[in-house]
Amino acid sequence: MIALLTRDIRLAMRAGGGFGLGLSFFLIVVVLVPFGVGPQSALLSKIAPGILWLGALLACLLSLDRIFALDWEDGSLDLLATSPLPMEGIVSVKALAHWLTTGLPLVLVAPVLGVLLNLPEAGFLWLTLSLALGTPALSVIGTFGAALTVGLKRGGLLLSLLVLPLYVPTLIFGAEMARRGAEGFDITTPLLLLAGITCGTIALLPFASAAVLRVNLR
Amino acid sequence: MSLNSLWEYANPKKFIQTTDRVLPWVAWSAALTLLVGLVWGFFFTPDDYRQGSTVKIIYLHVPAALMAINAWLMMLVTSLVWIVRRHHVSALAARAAAPVGMIMTVIALLTGAIWGQPMWGTWWAWDPRLTSFLILFLFYLGYIALWEAIENDDTAADLTSILCLVGSVFALLSRYAVNFWNQGLHQGASLSLDKEENVADVFWYPLLVAMAGFVLLFIALVLMRTRTEIRARRMRALLARERMGA
Amino acid sequence: MMPDLGKYADAVLSSYAVSLVLLALIVWLSLRRSKRIKKELEDIESKVKSHG
Incomplete structure (x- = not known):
């Protein structure tokens, strides 16, 4: 399993693996927002937590179809399926690799981009924490979506359509936590709910993703 | 009716025979009941003293909202039956119900917007109920799109039923999340939708x-559409066999 | 016969119109597909039978 993890990460880091694309996308979204809504710093600092969450979510979405697509094309997914590893384990490792190569970098650059959007000082810690807590859920949910559409040609658009509604609760609690943190309110409730969603999806969703993948590999 | 006899209708042929017999009755009684209910509501009810004549929209809005949710529940049950007992009719019934449920969601949203305009002065408010219905609509879209995208019938049935299960959990989560979220925005609800x-x-x-x-009407449509799906499935099977034999 | 809808006539009438059109649309689409599939299936079944 660890070998699989390191292999996935290495593949993603290599040129053409898509590593960095998500980050660049995140950067561009954040840079474009002031062009869309105007440069007033009061407005920007008010919407900064929401924009940063949305940007991270979209950047995450962008790289989802790579989770299984390459392995599907060269047949190594079939090999993995016949290996002694349980399918649930494979799916979890894939989600973890996706988080390490996409989610974690997003979490790390989010505070830097927060400066661009004039994020209030109190918000930096909570924004980073909320993203760190929420992005694993995004990766796990996204892995489920990627498993659903793995065999399809032009599955990318369908993948977004399937995954985005599933992202709603995570986005709501994550952005709410970041916003409350930025405005100096109590963040306990959204923090607990966000953590609950992340733990719940990590614990349960791999079973659904594995079932889906088995159907697709049939 | 005992459970045992209910499973008999899981046989596609039997289902089609029964539907052929029952459907005209259901369809006509649906048309009649709908006509009576809407005519009664539109022509023979007084105006509400606060809402004026807009209260007449309730006879479309509430039933449509009710069926929008019930259609998803029905899809959830039939998906479970497909996963557990693998009756084709069950999976096809879920497929048949989805577009009907989506239309009901659209009706509920549109009538709600038209009703909201004179009452609250806005077509749309990010009220928890309205927002949940919008999210439900997105779930219907994704579910239907997944059915359309997959060619193999059994694979499509498996994948969509798992999506329906997972989607149900997330739809429920979203319902509570949205409640929480709006509360967080505007302290206390400004609009009562009860x-x-x-x-x-x-x-x-x-x-x-x-x-x-x-x-x-929903039952009639689902029966008819399920019958269509069964025939379409049989047709694809026959065509495939033809191609293999030729 | 037409009830007096007062100043909200537009809202009430348009919501009835929109809903009835949508309901008619789904009924019509379902009926059309039902007829088409039934006919196609019958064609294919007769063809298969004639093949033996």
């Missing part, structure tokens, strides 16, 4: 008839 509360009898009886009409 129409069901204290509905006077004059409005309640025609509403009941209209709801019965929508339920019957």
